[in-house]
Amino acid sequence: xxxxxxxxxxxxxxxxxxxxxxxxxxxxxxxxxxxxxxxxxxxxxxxxxxxxxxxxxxxxxxxxxxxxxxxxxxxxxxxxxxxxxxxxxxxxxxxxxxxxxxxxxxxxxxxxxxxxxxxxxxxxxxxxxxxxxxxxxxxxxxxxxxxxxxxxxxxxxxxxxxxxxxxxxxxxxxxxxxxxxxxxxxxxxxxxxxxxxxxxxxxxxxxxxxxxxxxxxxxxxxxxxxxxxxxxxxxxxxxxxxxxxxxxxxxxxxxxxxxxxxx
DNA sequence: ATGGCCATAGTGTATGGA
Numbered sequence: 062x063x064x065x066x067x068x069x070x071x072x073x074x075x076x077x078x079x080x081x082x083x084x085x086x087x088x089x090x091x092x093x094x095x096x097x098x099x100x101x102x103x104x105x106x107x108x109x110x111x112x113x114x115x116x117x118x119x120x121x122x123x124x125x126x127x128x129x130x131x132x133x134x135x136x137x138x139x140x141x142x143x144x145x146x147x148x149x150x151x152x153x154x155x156x157x158x159x160x161x162x163x164x165x166x167x168x169x170x171x172x173x174x175x176x177x178x179x180x181x182x183x184x185x186x187x188x189x190x191x192x193x194x195x196x197x198x199x200x201x202x203x204x205x206x207x208x209x210x211x212x213x214x215x216x217x218x219x220x221x222x223x224x225x226x227x228x229x230x231x232x233x234x235x236x237x238x239x240x241x242x243x244x245x246x247x248x249x250x251x252x253x254x255x256x257x258x259x260x261x262x263x264x265x266x267x268x269x270x271x272x273x274x275x276x277x278x279x280x281x282x283x284x285x286x287x288x289x290x291x292x293x294x295x296x297x298x299x300x301x302x303x304x305x306x307x308x309x310x311x312x313x314x315x316x317x318x319x320x321x322x323x324x
Numbered sequence: 325a326t327g328g329c330c331a332t333a334g335t336g337t338a339t340g341g342a
Binding site: 070071073074095097121122123172173174180214216231232233266268269270271272273280282309312 | 339
């Protein structure tokens with residue numbers, strides 16, 4: 062089974078890229094972020110025609126998350142919930158879909174903007190509330206296994222940045238953010254990309270400016286954390302740079318993790 | 325050269341992204 066996450070930076074603009082990518086990869090579950098459209102504009106019919114069930118939570122202009130599940134493999138969700146019951150939030154950043162034996166979450170973590178910004182305070186509070194929510198969820202008997210996929214807006218370690226000196230202590234790399242990433246892992250999750258040997262300078266986001274992609278001046282901020290109860294089934298993980306090379310790309314590349322599961 | 329790009333809303337130019 063292939064799990065994936067992709068910040069598409071406007072689903073309206075990226076629909077053709079997404080459709081081509083789904084046809085090429087046929088991933089089983091996909092977490093999408095930054096839809097930047099309202100639910101009435103979600104291209105449900107187009108994606109269903111490709112063979113995917115769609116669950117989504119959008120708003121005008123900003124944010125917006127979705128989960129796609131392949132009809133002919135994992136099938137439809139048993140239940141879906143949007144947002145965090147422990148955190149009032151007008152911003153649409155979280156959606157969870159339950160499947161047989163697996164709770165799959167698409168998360169769009171706040172960016173934070175700058176360490177002295179109110180947005181940074183919001184980011185830390187948002188993550189703390191997510192932690193508490195996931196702790197409760199993961200310990201509930203109905204949750205057999207948890208996968209947290211999305212744009213975390215956190216580069217967990219220096220090797221996840223193209224220039225550790227430049228990024229030291231900066232937004233996305235601050236000690237408080239990295240500590241929170243580790244707290245999420247400590248819930249009993251595995252950073253699936255790092256469960257495998259990877260090429261140095263592997264990133265999932267590159268700035269549109271400064272020829273970021275051509276210079277590979279990027280960050281690894283998109284992650285798929287897999288329940289350690291599924292650790293033995295992990296069979297691979299990669300960042301697919303293909304879509305980032307197209308005309309008018311998203312600034313993020315999709316991340317894919319493969320499981321030999323269900324057995 | 326400490327900024328460069330892109331999407332949105334919407335028709336000027338601001339905000340947000342990371």
